Amino acid sequence: MIKQSLIVIATLAFLNISALAADTNDTKVETNSTKQAEDNSTKKADAKPAIEVNTAACAGCHGKDFEKKALNVSKIVKDMTKADIIASLKGYKEGKGGAMKAVMMGQVKALTDEQMTAIAEKFGK
Numbered sequence: 048m049i050k051q052s053l054i055v056i057a058t059l060a061f062l063n064i065s066a067l068a069a070d071t072n073d074t075k076v077e078t079n080s081t082k083q084a085e086d087n088s089t090k091k092a093d094a095k096p097a098i099e100v101n102t103a104a105c106a107g108c109h110g111k112d113f114e115k116k117a118l119n120v121s122k123i124v125k126d127m128t129k130a131d132i133i134a135s136l137k138g139y140k141e142g143k144g145g146a147m148k149a150v151m152m153g154q155v156k157a158l159t160d161e162q163m164t165a166i167a168e169k170f171g172k
């Protein structure tokens with residue numbers, strides 16, 4: 048009788064340990080996949096770096112968030128669509144624009160297409 052209950056206890060103990068071991072494995076698998084997901088997102092961020100454009104020079108006329116009418120004549124750029132902003136900036140680069148285009152022609156001279164797109168993405172609707 049004593050021998051039998053010892054075997055039962057031993058068996059229970061063994062099952063418990065196996066269950067624990069299985070638990071640990073599960074956790075490990077989870078940790079690995081989480082890590083992989085993190086790695087993947089880091090890689091994605093590396094593959095496509097966001098272009099940061101310094102718009103401090105624009106803020107003097109347009110406001111920090113392009114919320115003002117520059118020199119009281121421009122449209123409020125933050126209310127324009129992204130496409131309209133890109134079109135205007137490219138236009139100034141080609142010498143096209145409104146009555147005050149000369150002001151903007153100097154501003155956009157050094158901007159690349161990618162930088163104009165980045166500005167539109169960040170501030171446009």
Ligand code: HEC
Pocket residue numbers: 102104105106107108109117118120121122123124132135136144145146147148150151154155166
């Ligand atoms: C010296 C003041 C001044 C600065 C600095 C300036 N702008 Fe302008 N911006 C203007 C004026 C004035 C207009 C209107 C020009 C026109 O008649 O077409 C304008 C127009 C624009 C427009 C088109 C809005 C419209 O009315 O059609 C965009 C977009 C724009 N600016 C973006 C920028 C960006 C981006 C910068 C910084 C790289 C910048 N501006 C810097 C004065 C300024």
